[in-house]
Amino acid sequence: MYIVLLGAPGAGKGTQAGALTQELKLAHIASGDLFRQALGKGTELGLQAKAYMEKGQLVPNEITIKMVLERITSPDCAAGIILDGFPRNVEQAKALDEALKLQKKGIDYAVYIKVSEGELLKRLTGRWICRKCQAPFHEVSSPPKTKGKCDKCGGELYQRADDNTETIKKRLEVFFAETAPLIEYYSRTNKLMEVQGEGSMEDISARIISALRAKNQKK
Numbered sequence: 001m002y003i004v005l006l007g008a009p010g011a012g013k014g015t016q017a018g019a020l021t022q023e024l025k026l027a028h029i030a031s032g033d034l035f036r037q038a039l040g041k042g043t044e045l046g047l048q049a050k051a052y053m054e055k056g057q058l059v060p061n062e063i064t065i066k067m068v069l070e071r072i073t074s075p076d077c078a079a080g081i082i083l084d085g086f087p088r089n090v091e092q093a094k095a096l097d098e099a100l101k102l103q104k105k106g107i108d109y110a111v112y113i114k115v116s117e118g119e120l121l122k123r124l125t126g127r128w129i130c131r132k133c134q135a136p137f138h139e140v141s142s143p144p145k146t147k148g149k150c151d152k153c154g155g156e157l158y159q160r161a162d163d164n165t166e167t168i169k170k171r172l173e174v175f176f177a178e179t180a181p182l183i184e185y186y187s188r189t190n191k192l193m194e195v196q197g198e199g200s201m202e203d204i205s206a207r208i209i210s211a212l213r214a215k216n217q218k219k
């Protein structure tokens, strides 16, 4: 199964991808995580992405598309993927469709996790993520068992440089201008599923799984 998770910054794409990959046994590919890992290692890719990420702008398509299309050919992706944060505009979506078509595959579903702007702000300003495994935590809604330490791998938790009010505002603008048109893009081919993204993390996972099952049965 090939699933795209769509949603504004803070909608819970990373959180839900973590839960869904376990349930559905799929690989999780997050373009933002790939950039942050590259940045952490100080690679050329990381340095290229840094300035755009800090400003809340999209990294240019030629860099992003190449990085993700290379990643999806890895053996761990053969059984299917959950894509989180990619595609982010129509050009990326078309490039992804073409690459999967060459492998005689295609996107099955695009899940749009819908969350109000006020809630997005609360989530992003209170978020802490693991430097090692990228797992997201929240100081109020999902605090780690030990302050500053990841429950999953023991890695150090930190706040992302782009999780400040000014950059969050820019990221939201970019989402509505460039990524929101993908809702229409996937709706045209009947792949879109809209899920209400507010409530407990477990309830949202259950909503996504039951919507996926219902849509899969109709296929």
Ligand code: AP5
Residues within 6 Å of the ligand: 007, 008, 009, 010, 011, 012, 013, 014, 015, 016, 031, 032, 033, 035, 052, 053, 054, 056, 057, 058, 059, 060, 064, 084, 085, 086, 087, 088, 092, 123, 124, 126, 127, 128, 136, 137, 138, 139, 141, 142, 162, 171, 197, 198, 199, 200, 201, 204
């Ligand atoms: P990226 O890393 O993709 O960031 P984003 O899209 O802005 O999304 P976030 O990771 O901020 O939010 P999320 O939806 O994953 O939420 P999370 O689960 O963490 O991109 C960063 C940058 O990289 C971009 O700005 C761009 O520069 C570049 N980039 C990446 N991909 C690109 C692409 N394809 N093209 C070009 N450039 C690209 O949850 C948020 C918080 O809320 C957490 O604290 C979590 O614990 C909490 N939370 C989650 N669910 C709930 C709930 N139900 N109730 C309460 N709290 C919750």
Ligand code: MG
Residues within 6 Å of the ligand: 013, 014, 015, 030, 032, 084, 085
């Ligand atoms: Mg994320």
